[in-house]
Amino acid sequence: MTTLAASTLALAGGEPVRRTLLPYARQQVAEEDIAAVVAILRSDWLTTGPTVAAFEEALAARVGARFGVAFSSGTAALHAAVFAAGIGPGDEAITTPLTFAATANCLLYQGATPRFADIRPHDLTLDPTRVAAALTPRTRAILPVDYAGHPARLSDFRALADRHGLVLIEDAAHALGAHFGDRPVGSLADLTIFSFHPVKHITTGEGGMVVTDDPLLAARLRRFRTHGIVPSQSAAEPWRYDLIDLGYNYRLPDLNCALGLTQLGRLEANLARRRAIVATYQEAFADLPWLTRPVEEPDVTSAWHLYPIRLNVETLTADRATIFRALRAEGIGVQVHYQPVHLLRLYRERFGYHGGEFPLAEDAAARLLSLPLFPAMTAAEVEDVITAVTKVLRAYAR
Ligand SMILES: *Cc1c(COP(=O)(O)O)cnc(C)c1O
Numbered sequence: 001m002t003t004l005a006a007s008t009l010a011l012a013g014g015e016p017v018r019r020t021l022l023p024y025a026r027q028q029v030a031e032e033d034i035a036a037v038v039a040i041l042r043s044d045w046l047t048t049g050p051t052v053a054a055f056e057e058a059l060a061a062r063v064g065a066r067f068g069v070a071f072s073s074g075t076a077a078l079h080a081a082v083f084a085a086g087i088g089p090g091d092e093a094i095t096t097p098l099t100f101a102a103t104a105n106c107l108l109y110q111g112a113t114p115r116f117a118d119i120r121p122h123d124l125t126l127d128p129t130r131v132a133a134a135l136t137p138r139t140r141a142i143l144p145v146d147y148a149g150h151p152a153r154l155s156d157f158r159a160l161a162d163r164h165g166l167v168l169i170e171d172a173a174h175a176l177g178a179h180f181g182d183r184p185v186g187s188l189a190d191l192t193i194f195s196f197h198p199v200k201h202i203t204t205g206e207g208g209m210v211v212t213d214d215p216l217l218a219a220r221l222r223r224f225r226t227h228g229i230v231p232s233q234s235a236a237e238p239w240r241y242d243l244i245d246l247g248y249n250y251r252l253p254d255l256n257c258a259l260g261l262t263q264l265g266r267l268e269a270n271l272a273r274r275r276a277i278v279a280t281y282q283e284a285f286a287d288l289p290w291l292t293r294p295v296e297e298p299d300v301t302s303a304w305h306l307y308p309i310r311l312n313v314e315t316l317t318a319d320r321a322t323i324f325r326a327l328r329a330e331g332i333g334v335q336v337h338y339q340p341v342h343l344l345r346l347y348r349e350r351f352g353y354h355g356g357e358f359p360l361a362e363d364a365a366a367r368l369l370s371l372p373l374f375p376a377m378t379a380a381e382v383e384d385v386i387t388a389v390t391k392v393l394r395a396y397a398r
Contacts, residue, residue: 009395019331021328025198028270030266033263056209069225073208075102076225077193078193082106087167095126095143103341121364124148125147127360128153142167145170150294150300167190176267179301191217202264204259228244230244273377277304281307281373284386291311292312305373310369320366327369334369
């Protein structure tokens with residue numbers, strides 16, 4: 001019975017649901033974006049001109065923060081946040097294993113040690129109870145991730161950080177426009193980072209930003225972005241500058257900031273479209289026994305960067321890898337977010353992880369599949385995803 005259904009799958013030579021691959025995420029570039037970038041090309045400033053500050057101010061205002069400092073990528077923004085927090089050799093910070101490698105790498109860049117704590121199986125974010133249990137005298141920061149756009153337990157992390165004198169750095173690469181309670185993500189942590197990679201909510205090509213309310217942190221971030229240089233204070237010798245930190249060239253050009261500004265203008269519509277697609281998925285998959293749908297806690301508003309399902313592999317005759325390939329063959333560009341960071345080779349070799357350390361994250365990571373979700377998706381594309389997921393899982397039903 002299952003073999004009959006499986007033979008209709010594109011993987012087995014059957015007719016695919018789609019002839020072209022629908023990606024899991026894709027940027028949306030409008031005519032106003034193109035016009036804004038072209039206007040910069042005709043202006044005096046290509047790199048650091050007035051558009052950088054305009055983008056920083058607009059984004060910071062949108063997320064309820066005093067200062068925004070733009071960077072050449074979300075990864076550079078994370079690196080700068082760790083620098084600004086004063087974290088260095090001998091220091092540790094605790095983050096989630098279920099994230100992109102950059103979240104932990106930023107600590108290694110500064111000679112600090114990433115530690116991990118397991119996740120909440122419900123919303124797949126870092127578990128504050130487990131973080132509290134993992135604190136050591138060397139812990140300097142907590143680095144939660146708003147997985148898939150769903151805010152981590154920020155009130156718990158805020159309390160924990162305040163109680164122990166730790167810095168709270170939030171990786172909100174997935175969560176531009178999310179809320180925790182009635183507060184926007186960007187207004188709760190000491191330093192919050194966003195990414196503007198094309199798969200994220202708004203894009204600048206490559207790009208990122210750190211937002212903070214602290215003027216001293218903002219000054220350190222700005223210095224780090226430009227080599228660690230401070231300009232001259234001398235009227236007599238105005239060529240002078242000095243170098244007071246080891247910084248980098250992590251600047252985000254005016255060209256990119258112009259794109260970010262027009263993209264930001266469409267953020268609300270983008271968030272609403274994501275939410276509508278998610279509502280359609282949630283309803284379509286409500287009665288399928290072969291998967292677990294993502295959740296949204298009642299006290300948060302997710303930004304729905306991803307729509308990650310978890311396969312109930314016990315109810316299926318195929319493993320996740322087969323289902324991944326079967327969906328790709330149907331023209332559905334599924335993706336896995338993420339392989340647990342501690343099990344990547346660099347982390348295994350440097351820290352001796354071998355699996356089993358964070359069983360909840362490891363179990364989730366083995367079941368996860370992100371389905372396509374981006375604002376430009378048409379209703380027909382959303383239906384293709386639903387058709388293909390239902391077709392493939394039904395074919396492999398135990
Ligand atoms: C995208 C992403 C980053 C890095 O952002 P880049 O702009 O690609 O450097 C960091 N953390 C998470 C969770 C991300 O998804």
